[in-house]
Amino acid sequence: MRRPGGLFGAVAVLALATGCTPEVTAESAAPTSEATVSATVVPAVEPGSALAALAALPVQGRAPQTGYDRDQFGAGWVDTDRNGCDTRNDVLARDLVDEQFKPGTRDCVVVTGTLADPYSGTTITFTRGQGTSELVQIDHVVALSNSWQTGAQGWDADTRARFANDPLNLLAVDGPLNQQKGAGDTATWLPPNRGFRCEYVARQVAVKSTYGLWTTQAEHDAMATVLSTCPDQPLPTGAQPEPEPEPEPESAPEAPATEGFASCADARAAGAAPVRIGDPGYREGLDGDGDGVACE
Incomplete structure (x- = not known):
């Protein structure tokens, strides 16, 4: 992890986090106490803000993508919180309004609804079905590939599956924009809706903080640039907890699945x-x- 050294190195890190560059004069360059420097050249960072959390994130180079595969993070959407619904339906139910559910699914499978898309700022009508479901997609705010290259390679399979299904890292969004983003980080992609960028970057910082991921220097700098426009932006909360042990079934097990691919x-x-x-x-x-x- 690269960090500037010395007193002025510490000032530089905080200045980067806040987007402010202190003016260095002959007086400020002279030896002085750390308290004086903090009071005169280091802007206050709100505790609990995304900007404060960003300053604590480690910065280092991107690891190779070698070995990355989507299935390293589990076989698609699963029911990690064991509420009877898979994660995609959980997020649709959370982010859509006026949603309707498929009868007989105990209000689990969302069939229609309306999305106020945070990425585009437009309203999208969701209808489940071939050719329409993909208009609303569930985005991993910190892309799985990005996480793989910034620390997730060292996780066990259960942690990766929990990360891929954590509501903190998931948003229902415009499908084409999700495809456009791909595995991009803050340095390479931001939502076209400028009014959502602070919240978007704050959520990325929260996810990386929660799971101990690092940022690249370019990603860190881009995050600081966005958050410097909203230094009081709060850090989102709501990471998915470790699931409780699955209870014993109360009824006979379901019949074996029909023939098909195992995975x-x-x-x-x-x-x-x-x-x-x-x-x-x-x-x-x-x-x-x-x-x-x-x-x-």
């Missing part, structure tokens, strides 16, 4: 992904959002 990794290895309903190898267990297309 999305097998489907991709066979060159069959995505697998649509009716295709050989399709099974509902691989179709996390229930839209008829598995291993998307």
